[in-house]
Amino acid sequence: xxxxxxxxxxxxxxxxxxxxxxxEDSTDSDLILLKQSANSIGTGLAVDSVIRxxxxxxxxxxxxKRKLGTINPTVAVVI
Numbered sequence: 615x616x617x618x619x620x621x622x623x624x625x626x627x628x629x630x631x632x633x634x635x636x637x638e639d640s641t642d643s644d645l646i647l648l649k650q651s652a653n654s655i656g657t658g659l660a661v662d663s664v665i666r667x668x669x670x671x672x673x674x675x676x677x678x679k680r681k682l683g684t685i686n687p688t689v690a691v692v693i
Contacts, residue, residue: 615665615685617693620675627678630693631669634661643668645692658683667693 618628636646645665647654659682685693 616678617670621672625675626672627675628670628672631666632663633666634663636662636664640664641668645689647689653686653689655686656683657685665693 615630615632
């Protein structure tokens with residue numbers, strides 16, 4: 615999940631890890647999105663997923679190949 619617009623002259627972005635494997639021992643920084651939840655509408659997620667906010671990194675935007683969807687504004691406020 616891309617968290618920022620391009621940063622600096624190298625057009626890097628900050629991303630957060632997203633997975634369809636919901637951990638049994640989730641942390642406070644795990645944001646679980648259930649497919650049937652109103653918070654998942656428009657995200658492009660096909661299954662229940664977790665955004666793992668403690669797993670972030672900076673990458674060149676050129677590595678991003680496509681956009682799946684967008685995050686619900688209600689969830690974006692939490693992030």
